[in-house]
Amino acid sequence: MTVRTPGTETGAGTATEPEADERGPDPVKVRLDVNGAQRHVDIEPRVSLLGALRDELQLTGAKRGCDQGTCGACTVWVDGRRVLACLTLAITCEGAEITTVEGLATPDGTGDGRLHPMQEEFIRHDAFQCGYCTPGQIMSAVGCVREGHAGDDGEIKEWMSGNICRCAAYPNIRAAIRAARDRV
Amino acid sequence: MRPISYLRAEGADGIDSALRAVTDDPGSDFLAGGTTEVDLLRQHVLGPRRLVDINRLPLAGIEELPDGGLRIGALTRMSDVASSPVVQERFPMVSRALVLGASAQLRHMASMGGNMMQKVRCGYYRDAESPCNKREPGAGCAALTGVSRTHAVLGTSEHCIATHPSDVAVPLAALDARIRTRTLDGEHTYAFDDFFLEPGDTPHREHPLTHGELITAIEVPALPMARRSLYLKVRDRESYEFALVSVAAAIEVRDGKVGGVRIALGGVGTRPWRARRAEDALVGGPATTKSFDLAARAELAAARTTPMNAFKPELARRTLVRALETLTRDGSRS
Numbered sequence: 287m288t289v290r291t292p293g294t295e296t297g298a299g300t301a302t303e304p305e306a307d308e309r310g311p312d313p314v315k316v317r318l319d320v321n322g323a324q325r326h327v328d329i330e331p332r333v334s335l336l337g338a339l340r341d342e343l344q345l346t347g348a349k350r351g352c353d354q355g356t357c358g359a360c361t362v363w364v365d366g367r368r369v370l371a372c373l374t375l376a377i378t379c380e381g382a383e384i385t386t387v388e389g390l391a392t393p394d395g396t397g398d399g400r401l402h403p404m405q406e407e408f409i410r411h412d413a414f415q416c417g418y419c420t421p422g423q424i425m426s427a428v429g430c431v432r433e434g435h436a437g438d439d440g441e442i443k444e445w446m447s448g449n450i451c452r453c454a455a456y457p458n459i460r461a462a463i464r465a466a467r468d469r470v
Numbered sequence: 471m472r473p474i475s476y477l478r479a480e481g482a483d484g485i486d487s488a489l490r491a492v493t494d495d496p497g498s499d500f501l502a503g504g505t506t507e508v509d510l511l512r513q514h515v516l517g518p519r520r521l522v523d524i525n526r527l528p529l530a531g532i533e534e535l536p537d538g539g540l541r542i543g544a545l546t547r548m549s550d551v552a553s554s555p556v557v558q559e560r561f562p563m564v565s566r567a568l569v570l571g572a573s574a575q576l577r578h579m580a581s582m583g584g585n586m587m588q589k590v591r592c593g594y595y596r597d598a599e600s601p602c603n604k605r606e607p608g609a610g611c612a613a614l615t616g617v618s619r620t621h622a623v624l625g626t627s628e629h630c631i632a633t634h635p636s637d638v639a640v641p642l643a644a645l646d647a648r649i650r651t652r653t654l655d656g657e658h659t660y661a662f663d664d665f666f667l668e669p670g671d672t673p674h675r676e677h678p679l680t681h682g683e684l685i686t687a688i689e690v691p692a693l694p695m696a697r698r699s700l701y702l703k704v705r706d707r708e709s710y711e712f713a714l715v716s717v718a719a720a721i722e723v724r725d726g727k728v729g730g731v732r733i734a735l736g737g738v739g740t741r742p743w744r745a746r747r748a749e750d751a752l753v754g755g756p757a758t759t760k761s762f763d764l765a766a767r768a769e770l771a772a773a774r775t776t777p778m779n780a781f782k783p784e785l786a787r788r789t790l791v792r793a794l795e796t797l798t799r800d801g802s803r804s
Contacts, residue, residue: 370505448576
């Protein structure tokens with residue numbers, strides 16, 4: 287027999303009764319598939335994918351620039367699509383494949399330490415100065431090519447406009463993307 | 471960011487459980503693409519205690535309707551609608567408006583239902599500090615005497631002049647789209663015009679939806695002339711920027727006369743602005759630059775400007791005229 291204290295009784299499904307599969311606000315176990323490996327983190331549901339990657343998994347390639355979806359420095363792939371890790375909650379990514387710049391060179395564990403063609407071309411074309419935006423630029427650039435929008439400079443400009451470079455390395459970034467276009 | 475709880479809606483009764491979870495709890499919000507919700511949570515503009523993740527509900531995809539229209543599932547991402555061949559073929563202005571909005575990354579994330587629910591970009595709303603009648607009814611409006619260059623000139627009130635920010639809502643307004651929703655009571659349909667509320671005395675009410683009502687789809691009825699429609703967007707920089715003025719338009723010309731026309735304006739209204747005055751002025755008349763100009767003037771006569779956005783009616787007039795000139799310059803005089 288269940289004993290209930292008068293005054294604290296609440297019906298099922300009311301606002302204050304947590305539902306069975308509600309998680310948080312305290313830290314919960316979240317399983318993430320990052321660069322082909324299963325990782326577990328204990329995080330609050332409010333933690334962004336960017337926060338989980340950088341602060342929990344020490345994958346600091348994706349950068350915290352604006353933290354409000356404006357600059358593109360945090361660009362990673364979720365299920366192969368370029369997205370902003372700062373506006374994505376990590377807990378929503380359970381079951382998805384996350385790829386960061388750290389996983390770009392050898393996503394399948396092969397490659398003998400070679401860089402991804404886009405990374406090679408960024409180096410060859412000196413497509414950065416301070417380098418802060420570069421991981422986001424590279425992840426976005428591969429997406430731009432795969433989506434079929436790297437046809438000419440005008441198209442690259444438009445489809446890379448979500449990645450800001452305060453050093454204004456844009457001409458070199460476009461040159462790198464043009465060069466990598468047929469190798470991606 | 472304040473702490474939040476998380477509930478993922480999935481499985482056979484996922485839609486019902488999501489509806490129940492949010493309806494029963496004023497502190498719960500739906501979470502779709504998150505591009506507005508997470509942003510504004512972090513900035514303390516929105517303050518739900520719990521997010522109900524609807525991303526795994528079966529509400530994505532584009533279906534062809536028997537009449538030649540389309541049904542766009544609420545969770546279809548902006549990028550998928552933009553690149554859909556059937557959207558590009560039947561409603562090019564919808565695809566174009568999507569491609570010219572946000573960035574590639576945001577378009578992969580943001581859902582179409584969320585696009586309809588996105589919040590205004592008024593800096594005073596989003597700073598979580600300034601007086602704002604949307605954020606805190608009765609607090610006043612800092613934009614009225616503040617920096618208002620990007621603010622609206624149509625449909626404003628003395629309580630709010632924030633511009634509706636969506637690009638794709640502009641062609642959808644021109645197309646008489648319908649918003650389909652669900653509540654625990656069943657399905658509901660809103661005409662596009664009824665879905666977006668002008669601020670009036672209640673700028674915090676942006677939609678007629680009840681708490682816990684979920685957009686399930688956007689229906690776009692067939693419109694043959696929309697196959698040659700366009701979306702013309704004017705902004706401060708070429709890409710990744712909101713519209714100062716935008717025009718979605720489709721026009722049918724027979725023997726030099728306007729047989730039918732659809733026009734909506736973005737960047738100038740407190741809601742996606744269907745330009746019915748301009749349409750009425752045009753139908754049956756000659757398809758000339760002079761009539762386009764008169765029609766634009768008829769629409770914009772009601773504009774109320776601030777010293778900072780007084781350029782907008784003239785910019786809107788020119789953009790509207792250019793859009794109609796572009797559409798009628800070639801091939802459409804059949």
